[in-house]
Amino acid sequence: MTTAAIIVAAGRGTRAGGAVPKQWQSLAGQPVLAHTLAAFAGMRRVLVIHPDDRAQAEGLGADVQIVAGGASRTQSVRNALEALVGSGVSRVLIHDGARPLVNAGLIARMSAALDHGPAAAPALAVTDALWRGTEGTVAGTQSRDGLWRAQTPQAFHFDAILAAHRAHPQEAADDVEVARAAGLPVTIVPGSDDNLKLTFPGDFARAEAILKGRRMEIRLGNGFDVHAFTAGDHVWLCGVKVPHDKALLGHSDADVGMHALTDAIYGALAMGDIGRHFPPSDPQWKGAESHIFLRHAIETAREMGFRLMNCDVTMICERPKIGPHAEAMRACLATIMGVELARVSVKATTSERLGFTGREEGIAALATATLVQA
Numbered sequence: 001m002t003t004a005a006i007i008v009a010a011g012r013g014t015r016a017g018g019a020v021p022k023q024w025q026s027l028a029g030q031p032v033l034a035h036t037l038a039a040f041a042g043m044r045r046v047l048v049i050h051p052d053d054r055a056q057a058e059g060l061g062a063d064v065q066i067v068a069g070g071a072s073r074t075q076s077v078r079n080a081l082e083a084l085v086g087s088g089v090s091r092v093l094i095h096d097g098a099r100p101l102v103n104a105g106l107i108a109r110m111s112a113a114l115d116h117g118p119a120a121a122p123a124l125a126v127t128d129a130l131w132r133g134t135e136g137t138v139a140g141t142q143s144r145d146g147l148w149r150a151q152t153p154q155a156f157h158f159d160a161i162l163a164a165h166r167a168h169p170q171e172a173a174d175d176v177e178v179a180r181a182a183g184l185p186v187t188i189v190p191g192s193d194d195n196l197k198l199t200f201p202g203d204f205a206r207a208e209a210i211l212k213g214r215r216m217e218i219r220l221g222n223g224f225d226v227h228a229f230t231a232g233d234h235v236w237l238c239g240v241k242v243p244h245d246k247a248l249l250g251h252s253d254a255d256v257g258m259h260a261l262t263d264a265i266y267g268a269l270a271m272g273d274i275g276r277h278f279p280p281s282d283p284q285w286k287g288a289e290s291h292i293f294l295r296h297a298i299e300t301a302r303e304m305g306f307r308l309m310n311c312d313v314t315m316i317c318e319r320p321k322i323g324p325h326a327e328a329m330r331a332c333l334a335t336i337m338g339v340e341l342a343r344v345s346v347k348a349t350t351s352e353r354l355g356f357t358g359r360e361e362g363i364a365a366l367a368t369a370t371l372v373q374a
């Protein structure tokens with residue numbers, strides 16, 4: 001399951017004022033789009049731009065796929081969807097480039113909503129009284145019951161929203177309108193007050209104030225695990241089956257590297273260790289594959305509004321040799337956690353023939369994980 005984020009930024013944004021379109025104006029010392037793209041770090045990203053803005057987009061230095069937008073927002077989104085055909089993407093989050101304050105918690109909620117339906121969108125219930133006006137005077141009132149303020153990112157199963165766009169050539173207010181026209185049910189997910197869309201000059205001052213008020217929280221966790229050797233012909237290490245003349249002894253599959261990393265993430269969250277969440281006394285975890293534990297840990301982190309900045313796993317053993325398998329291990333861990341490969345390190349060392357690892361009685365692993373809250 002691969003998720004891509006489509007960042008729509010092909011408009012001119014004239015209501016915001018300024019010498020350049022709003023997505024290229026400075027916010028806290030960086031272009032608005034730099035903040036927006038950073039919110040989706042670790043995810044495949046497609047940036048939809050006006051053809052005249054390619055040099056500026058490339059100058060952001062971000063690892064993104066750049067797609068030229070169309071004459072309307074709907075066409076711009078359709079161009080991005082078509083660019084992803086055949087890429088293996090199964091889910092997509094479609095987000096306004098002018099919403100730079102979207103946070104990791106909202107992104108996680110949108111992704112999770114797709115486990116239960118083909119489409120979801122964030123929104124805030126309307127709480128203010130509503131008037132209808134004529135020539136600057138109040139002409140009547142409007143009930144606010146059942147009314148919502150729409151936000152992005154709007155989330156969809158890729159094939160469903162692609163088919164919906166192909167069947168809806170005309171312009172639409174947003175992708176929810178396109179989805180509903182195709183008969184897709186759209187789940188409402190609670191949005192965020194901070195997730196404002198920069199539209200008028202005053203919105204920039206408000207966004208600056210929100211950014212200044214945010215406290216960047218960084219969490220660091222360590223994990224350590226040991227498993228003894230037993231009879232067998234392979235060991236599981238960081239999700240990779242490594243041939244060996246012994247196996248590792250444990251209640252689950254005894255993946256010592258993945259266990260250490262899982263404990264590091266739980267530690268960063270101050271949520272104990274694997275045993276707390278998956279007690280060895282519970283028979284259902286007998287022989288369980290360790291990716292279950294790691295996936296639970298990283299999903300818990302996302303639910304709490306954190307994202308993984310980097311992790312480092314060190315295995316301590318004389319044999320088997322880790323080097324030939326290290327890249328496969330990195331790739332496996334990155335896939336399980338849904339992060340970029342560059343955020344995952346796997347390496348090994350020996351204990352110079354000292355201690356139980358030196359006597360080849362087992363393997364130890366040490367892991368560190370850094371989590372950042374958006």
